[in-house]
Amino acid sequence: MSNLIALTCPSCGGRLEIANNTERYVCAHCGNTHIVDPGERAESLAKEVDELKSVSSILRLKDEIEVLEHRRSEIDQQIDKPRKLQDQNDTLVGLLFMGSIFIALVFVANAIGHLISHEYLFSLGHALAALAALGVAWLAKRGRFAIIYPQASADVLKELVQIDRQLALKRRDLDQRQRTGDGMSV
Numbered sequence: 001m002s003n004l005i006a007l008t009c010p011s012c013g014g015r016l017e018i019a020n021n022t023e024r025y026v027c028a029h030c031g032n033t034h035i036v037d038p039g040e041r042a043e044s045l046a047k048e049v050d051e052l053k054s055v056s057s058i059l060r061l062k063d064e065i066e067v068l069e070h071r072r073s074e075i076d077q078q079i080d081k082p083r084k085l086q087d088q089n090d091t092l093v094g095l096l097f098m099g100s101i102f103i104a105l106v107f108v109a110n111a112i113g114h115l116i117s118h119e120y121l122f123s124l125g126h127a128l129a130a131l132a133a134l135g136v137a138w139l140a141k142r143g144r145f146a147i148i149y150p151q152a153s154a155d156v157l158k159e160l161v162q163i164d165r166q167l168a169l170k171r172r173d174l175d176q177r178q179r180t181g182d183g184m185s186v
């Protein structure tokens with residue numbers, strides 16, 4: 001808090017700043033001597049207290065935002081790992097699926113070829129192999145071969161949503177305070 005208070009000269013209306021423990025002052029504009037009005041002194045001090053409160057609430061908001069952002073990046077790292085594993089896993093399952101379909105088609109073609117040349121036993125064998133390959137494709141599609149990967153718990157995801165909501169509110173609040181703070185530099 002500064003040691004000055006702002007007041008208005010009762011004689012000429014000039015704006016003055018005087019030491020806040022001054023009882024009596026000479027106006028720099030008109031030269032008249034006045035006694036400090038206690039009401040005006042109190043008002044000037046109250047205004048300064050308000051400004052300080054506003055500054056401290058901005059600082060507190062900034063601290064809170066920083067804490068939330070830190071927690072958010074922690075959660076991001078926690079979630080990122082399973083997400084990458086999931087992507088790899090999806091690729092593997094996709095390859096397995098496509099490969100099995102291809103093998104099934106080859107066996108179907110062979111089964112038909114053997115059937116035409118009356119090699120019924122070979123034909124049956126290849127038909128069964130085609131069915132087996134289709135079965136593998138079906139299982140892959142259903143994720144039966146999914147690699148076990150750690151999943152972000154529902155609690156963490158819920159926390160993430162809450163953090164994002166709080167961050168949005170606090171950032172907006174900070175923005176407003178800084179704008180109404182009249183160019184107050186913090």
Ligand SMILES: [Zn+2]
Pocket residue numbers: 009010011012013014027028029030031032
């Ligand atoms: Zn004056």
